[in-house]
Amino acid sequence: MKFRVSEDRANLVVDEAFVYTWEYGGKEYVVRVPRGFKFKRGIYLRLGSVGLIDIFAPTFSLLLVSAVHDWVYHLQEEGEADDISRAAADEIMRSDENDPSWVRQTAWFIVRLVGGTVW
DSSP states (O other), X not given: OOEEEOTTSSSEEESSOEEEEEEETTEEEEEEEOTTOEEOSSEEEEOGGGOEEEEOOSTTTTHXXXXXXXXXXXXXXXXXXXXXXXXXXXXXXXXXXXXXXXXXXXXXXXXXXXXXXXX
């Protein structure tokens, strides 16, 4: 997978489409994240006019799962992810064994806590 910083430097961009697979509740899920999709690495919260609070992990942690998680949330907004529950989508944050366990658990907890506001 290849990613780059967007021209406005506000996002990362998927430079090469990829397929990602994860499991939740005994079911396997597969999504294809397209080239050109823009996403933010880590967890971002907007609190009124305060701005963005970003929780970052060690360099490159959550990069892959952030792209996939944002893509699935995007699909849900478009009405194209009816077969994926929010819980299954949020499980993506814990699915990359290459990320440190504490990072995966923290990211999962935060998306479970606040992700419902946009799901």
